[in-house]
Amino acid sequence: MRPDGRKNDEMRSIKIIKEFVKNADGSVLIELGHTRVICTASIENKVPPFLKDQRKGWITAEYGMLPRSTPTRMIRESSAGRIGGRTHEIQRLIGRSLRSVVDLEKLGERTIWIDCDVIEADGGTRTASITGGYIALREAITRAMHTGMIAENPIKETIAAISVGIVAGEPRLDLCYAEDSVAEVDMNIIMTESGKFVEIQGTAEITPFSREQLLQLLAIAEKGIREIIRIINK
Numbered sequence: 369m370r371p372d373g374r375k376n377d378e379m380r381s382i383k384i385i386k387e388f389v390k391n392a393d394g395s396v397l398i399e400l401g402h403t404r405v406i407c408t409a410s411i412e413n414k415v416p417p418f419l420k421d422q423r424k425g426w427i428t429a430e431y432g433m434l435p436r437s438t439p440t441r442m443i444r445e446s447s448a449g450r451i452g453g454r455t456h457e458i459q460r461l462i463g464r465s466l467r468s469v470v471d472l473e474k475l476g477e478r479t480i481w482i483d484c485d486v487i488e489a490d491g492g493t494r495t496a497s498i499t500g501g502y503i504a505l506r507e508a509i510t511r512a513m514h515t516g517m518i519a520e521n522p523i524k525e526t527i528a529a530i531s532v533g534i535v536a537g538e539p540r541l542d543l544c545y546a547e548d549s550v551a552e553v554d555m556n557i558i559m560t561e562s563g564k565f566v567e568i569q570g571t572a573e574i575t576p577f578s579r580e581q582l583l584q585l586l587a588i589a590e591k592g593i594r595e596i597i598r599i600i601n602k
Contacts, residue, residue, distance in 0.1 A: 371546045372401070377588045379530070379542045382599055384500075386507060393480075394507030398500035401544055402490035407500035409508035410481045411517070425475030425522075427505070429462035429482040431455055431497055437489045458494045461567065465498050465527060465558045466505055468566045474522035480505060491545040495529035495556050499596055502527050526561040528596040532585045534577060539584040541592045553577045557589035561597050 374380070380401030389395035394409035415426050432455065435441045445451050462482060482505060484497035505523075512518040533543045534553035548554060555570040570582070577585075 370540065371544060376538055376540045377591055379592050379595060380544065382596065384503065384599065386503065392504070392508075393511055394504040394509070396500050396503040396507070398496050398503065400492055400496050400542065402488055403492050403496050403544075404486070404488040405493060405496045405500050406485045406487060407497060407504040408483045409501075409504040410483070411508055411512060412479045412481060413477070415477050415479050419477070423477065424472040425478040425480070426472065427463055427467045427470060427475075427480045427482065429459045429466070429484060429497075429501060431458045431462060431484045431486075431494075433486040433489060433493070437486045458497065461494060461558075461569075462498055462501050465529065465566050466501055469502075469524050469527045469560060470505075471522040471524060474518070474520050476518065478518075480508060489545070491543050491548040492531040495531050495558075498527070498529040498558055499600070503600060526597050526600055527558065527566060528593045528600065529556060529558040530589050530592040530596065531556050532589045532592075534575075534581060534585070539581065539588055541588045553581070553585070555585055555589070557586065557593065559590060559593045561601075563590070 383399040385397040387395060388397040388406060389408050392408035393411045396407050398405050419426055433442060435444060482501040484501055486493045509518060509523060531543050532541055532555045533551035535547045535551050540547060543551060552574040554573050557568055558566040
């Protein structure tokens with residue numbers, strides 16, 4: 369029995385509130401169960417130095433967890449004086465996931481910043497950030513097309529992400545923290561609407577897993593991602 373009574377292949381409830389931050393070019397509050405993340409997109413009319421005069425844009429991300437997003441207060445990384453390795457990893461994951469579904473040449477010489485701020489963490493913050501980041505990105509690009517800033521839609525297809533894992537010997541979809549903290553296997557899956565995988569992050573935290581178990585995890589992940597994409601595209 370899962371902590372919240374869900375079936376093994378059942379997602380937590382998902383809620384998406386667009387235009388959550390009025391000052392952003394695109395924004396969303398995404399909720400997966402008790403995990404809540406604010407994602408904003410900001411368009412900047414310049415690119416990093418390594419892309420100068422190459423006639424294409426860039427998408428990059430920043431990620432952070434608010435001090436009371438967890439049961440005990442976390443120290444802000446700005447107060448600690450450095451960004452942790454986990455944060456660097458997640459920021460790079462969000463950025464490359466979103467770039468994988470965007471034609472950077474159609475974006476023009478612009479940078480889109482995706483900022484993901486976790487206000488409540490109960491497992492799956494990085495996958496919620498990717499999904500929410502995509503929604504904020506799409507909102508920003510739609511606005512830019514309406515104003516004439518961007519001539520042609522650079523987004524090639526929808527993308528979403530979900531966590532899966534093996535807990536008590538069973539493959540489970542969309543792990544909450546109580547499950548994630550004791551999982552034998554922990555995995556994050558990023559997939560496009562056409563069914564192509566962008567990234568598969570999988571680790572045997574306690575017990576190595578078999579090829580059969582891997583295929584089971586991929587199958588339930590695809591089920592969850594297709595449900596998320598259906599909700600996004602409604």
